[in-house]
Amino acid sequence: YGAVWIPKFTVVDMVIGFNAKRQDQGAWECPELYQLADAEKIEELLLDIEDLETQTHKGNLCVSLDVVLELVFNRYYGWKGDVHDQLREAFMVFDEDRNGLELPEFKVMLTDLCQREDLGTASEKEVVKLWKQLIDIGGQDEDELIFLQHDLFPVVCFQKAILPFIAKPPPKADGEGQEEEKRGGGDGS
Numbered sequence: 001y002g003a004v005w006i007p008k009f010t011v012v013d014m015v016i017g018f019n020a021k022r023q024d025q026g027a028w029e030c031p032e033l034y035q036l037a038d039a040e041k042i043e044e045l046l047l048d049i050e051d052l053e054t055q056t057h058k059g060n061l062c063v064s065l066d067v068v069l070e071l072v073f074n075r076y077y078g079w080k081g082d083v084h085d086q087l088r089e090a091f092m093v094f095d096e097d098r099n100g101l102e103l104p105e106f107k108v109m110l111t112d113l114c115q116r117e118d119l120g121t122a123s124e125k126e127v128v129k130l131w132k133q134l135i136d137i138g139g140q141d142e143d144e145l146i147f148l149q150h151d152l153f154p155v156v157c158f159q160k161a162i163l164p165f166i167a168k169p170p171p172k173a174d175g176e177g178q179e180e181e182k183r184g185g186g187d188g189s
Contacts (some may be wrong), residue, residue, distance in 0.1 A: 005062035005065070008060075014148040016042070033076070035161075036076065083158075086118075090113050131152055
């Protein structure tokens with residue numbers, strides 16, 4: 001069995017989306033990555049992909065798919081670990097009375113750390129339901145409605161997509177960045 005080699009420009013497109021322009025970070029189609037990393041970190045990943053060893057196949061510079069997957073997955077799981085640590089630290093910060101995270105503290109965390117847009121439109125009943133789901137998934141005491149284990153809290157948050165807010169840049173307006181491409185600042189991939 002030989003290595004699978006794919007064109008380098010295809011790999012970049014696989015990460016940011018086949019219709020996205022490299023220089024327009026706001027139009028990148030990688031929501032899974034944007035949940036864990038900002039545009040700067042994703043750009044670093046793309047640069048690392050571009051620095052991979054290449055071979056020429058059918059006139060294209062190609063990289064090993066195995067090497068690309070290893071790089072992307074290692075980076076993704078590293079970012080996931082960073083977010084896990086951030087959520088664990090948030091638990092301790094927002095648990096002001098140090099007796100476990102309670103619903104009022106959780107609401108503050110949702111607003112401050114996660115900047116959950118849906119919280120503003122969610123009813124009190126929906127937020128309480130989400131909190132009870134976290135308590136249930138985490139095996140915590142449902143009668144007390146207190147989440148006691150700071151190490152388990154991030155795992156449960158990941159299951160319900162309760163993650164720290166990461167700002168995604170807005171897409172560039174039509175025509176914006178084209179001068180950069182004409183001057184050679186963008187490669188169009």
